[in-house]
Amino acid sequence: MMKIAIIGSGSWGSALAKVLSENKHDTVLWGRKQTIIDEINQTHTNEKYLPNVSLPKEIKATTSLSEAVSNASMIILVVPTNAMRQMAQELNPLLEDQAQAPVIVHASKGLEMNTQLRISEVLTEVLNKDNYQDVVVLSGPSHAEEVARQDVTTLTAASDNLEAAQAVQQAFMNRYFRVYTNTDVIGVELGGALKNIIAVGAGIISGLGYGDNAKAALITRGLAEISRLGTARGADPLTFIGLSGVGDLIVTCTSPHSRNFQAGTLIAKGYSRAEVSEKMFMVVEGILTVKVAYELAKEYDIDMPITEMLYLALYTDKKISVEDAIESLMLREGKQEESLDK
Ligand SMILES: NC(=O)C1=CN([C@@H]2O[C@H](COP(=O)(O)OP(=O)(O)OC[C@H]3O[C@@H](n4cnc5c(N)ncnc54)[C@H](OP(=O)(O)O)[C@@H]3O)[C@@H](O)[C@H]2O)C=CC1
Numbered sequence: 453m454m455k456i457a458i459i460g461s462g463s464w465g466s467a468l469a470k471v472l473s474e475n476k477h478d479t480v481l482w483g484r485k486q487t488i489i490d491e492i493n494q495t496h497t498n499e500k501y502l503p504n505v506s507l508p509k510e511i512k513a514t515t516s517l518s519e520a521v522s523n524a525s526m527i528i529l530v531v532p533t534n535a536m537r538q539m540a541q542e543l544n545p546l547l548e549d550q551a552q553a554p555v556i557v558h559a560s561k562g563l564e565m566n567t568q569l570r571i572s573e574v575l576t577e578v579l580n581k582d583n584y585q586d587v588v589v590l591s592g593p594s595h596a597e598e599v600a601r602q603d604v605t606t607l608t609a610a611s612d613n614l615e616a617a618q619a620v621q622q623a624f625m626n627r628y629f630r631v632y633t634n635t636d637v638i639g640v641e642l643g644g645a646l647k648n649i650i651a652v653g654a655g656i657i658s659g660l661g662y663g664d665n666a667k668a669a670l671i672t673r674g675l676a677e678i679s680r681l682g683t684a685r686g687a688d689p690l691t692f693i694g695l696s697g698v699g700d701l702i703v704t705c706t707s708p709h710s711r712n713f714q715a716g717t718l719i720a721k722g723y724s725r726a727e728v729s730e731k732m733f734m735v736v737e738g739i740l741t742v743k744v745a746y747e748l749a750k751e752y753d754i755d756m757p758i759t760e761m762l763y764l765a766l767y768t769d770k771k772i773s774v775e776d777a778i779e780s781l782m783l784r785e786g787k788q789e790e791s792l793d794k
């Protein structure tokens with residue numbers, strides 16, 4: 453058993469802390485809001501982010517980053533993608549004097565705005581490489597609410613160093629939480645980040661009353677465009693038919709638990725991007741990732757028609773209605789079906 457620090461006491465950080473504590477690890481959960489930290493310590497709940505869940509009383513919560521990471525063998529970052537750089541900068545000096553360099557894990561899903569970097573790229577860019585062992589990505593179809601009630605869940609731990617991925621696998625595995633390893637970090641991170649875009653689209657078509665045919669079309673063609681961009685960025689195409697690809701697409705595009713899906717239903721009701729962000733108090737990564745993916749698609753000259761339509765609807769004043777966007781997707785030139793070329 454080891455000390456594991458979880459950085460981020462939102463839905464996913466709290467659910468992961470619950471799993472690790474149930475696995476008897478010395479689990480410390482860091483968050484920036486004293487009220488939430490006090491609630492976790494005193495009533496063993498986090499009603500804002502994980503309602504109606506009893507957390508193990510052994511979880512120690514703190515607002516002190518140095519207390520959280522001191523002597524931790526594993527540090528798991530679970531803050532929104534665009535807070536990762538800042539968190540890594542704050543972690544850097546705290547890792548200087550550790551007796552043993554920790555494994556760094558992240559379990560978030562997005563691409564950094566402005567730099568277009570994957571989260572592991574941000575972490576390796578910022579963290580002093582002498583002060584940590586490896587970076588591991590934990591991803592896959594896993595709603596926090598379901599993990600918290602011990603529903604059967606499968607994930608992927610990916611790292612360039614298989615042994616580091618195996619360490620994460622061992623820390624988390626139990627009768628309801630099964631972890632596979634993978635060495636395709638690029639594919640696992642891109643699958644997790646880009647599926648959020650398609651989940652926003654799924655929420656939109658559901659909100660507009662389209663049926664299961666449309667949903668299946670969106671998931672399948674969404675997977676095709678995720679795979680095209682992913683392989684152009686160096687991912688193994690097979691990764692996209694794994695847990696962090698099609699697995700996560702299925703879970704987020706078909707579930708009302710998904711915040712990205714919920715955001716899509718609000719867009720279908722006519723709310724603007726700013727209004728949706730305001731109404732959803734939890735992080736909706738897909739709305740930001742649309743912009744980054746659109747820019748990458750242009751840069752790499754990749755056809756990503758669903759992403760492009762969402763970008764036009766959310767980020768431009770073209771005033772394209774969702775119905776018009778769907779019609780224009782449907783009426784594009786007829787094509788031959790294949791997964792990677794067009
Ligand atoms: N929820 C889920 O089921 C899953 C989520 N994920 C991914 O995990 C990541 C986190 O999501 P999730 O936990 O659900 O998000 P939530 O919205 O539930 O929680 C976000 C957490 O991040 C904190 N936070 C926000 N901004 C900052 C910042 N600038 N610096 C430090 N902390 C900050 C919030 O703190 P505060 O309360 O102080 O604002 C809160 O604790 C996302 O990338 C998401 O895609 C992955 C798998 C499953």
Ligand SMILES: O=C(CO)COP(=O)(O)O
Nearest residue numbers: 592593594595710711712
């Ligand atoms: O990534 C998730 C499940 O695997 C959670 O998705 P949402 O952020 O859309 O809720």
